[in-house]
Amino acid sequence: MKDRYESPLSSRYASEFMLNLFSAEKRIQTWRRLWVALARAEHKLGLPVTADQVAELEAHISDIDFEMAAQREKEVRHDVMAHVYTYGKAAPSAAGIIHLGATSCYVTDNADLILYREGLRYLRGELAAVLANLAQFAEKYKATPTLGYTHYQPAQLVTVGKRAALWMQDFLSDLEELDFVLENLKFLGCRG
The missing domain is CATH 1.10.275.10 (Fumarase/aspartase (N-terminal domain))
Known part of the structure; x- marks a missing residue:
């Protein structure tokens, strides 16, 4: 269809x-x-x-x-x-x-918040798995040289492991943001 x-x-x-x-x-x-x-x-x-x-x-x-x-x-x-x-x-x-x-919002809004919370918890687990995989990758390639880039052009020599660690830093910031949202998610009261 x-x-x-x-x-x-x-x-x-x-x-x-x-x-x-x-x-x-x-x-x-x-x-x-x-x-x-x-x-x-x-x-x-x-x-x-x-x-x-x-x-x-x-x-x-x-x-x-x-x-x-x-x-x-x-x-x-x-x-x-x-x-x-x-x-x-x-x-x-x-x-x-x-x-x-x-009220209708008691059901619709709180249900949405419950579903969002479950989705965020799931994403948190997936993100933690990405971080664990990247940590292994960074450790494995910590001494492998590669050319860094800045402004879309070659820059100084760096290692693949360090590049992976920098990616991990971004993902760690995302994980901290998810944790903040999950810890501060407020549900609506039950009013009619």
Whole structure:
């Protein structure tokens, strides 16, 4: 099927992990996990949410009827409410408490942040692996001479190992930036 836009970033370059992480299925499962967490918290706070309702929601996190949700979204013109409805059909005893007291942004924005955090953690691991490989490469070629370049022209003699160490410095800066973002990522509250 070639009648839909395809991004070369996903079709050529994305890993299986990232393709799965940013899939519709993973996104809606994350919405559902947030609804379960909300219902569990409301139950613990004494709101009219039962443990059985929370358990039923948990039991139906992954059985998503995307066709039903799409049909419902055509009727209500709201993606979150379409999925509230669909989740309620899968977990009928909890239908009335799904999304209780929440806004759409509670689910969409926090779910996106959860997915971004998982993606950043994955990238961090990949970047650490690149650094480890480059460290081995730098050690192996630490005495191998090569010609350095500056302003796109030959410069002074340097070693391949030193060049690799300079590449590593850039990647290390990237790793520090990732760590900062991960440590300071703030999630939204639960307001309705």
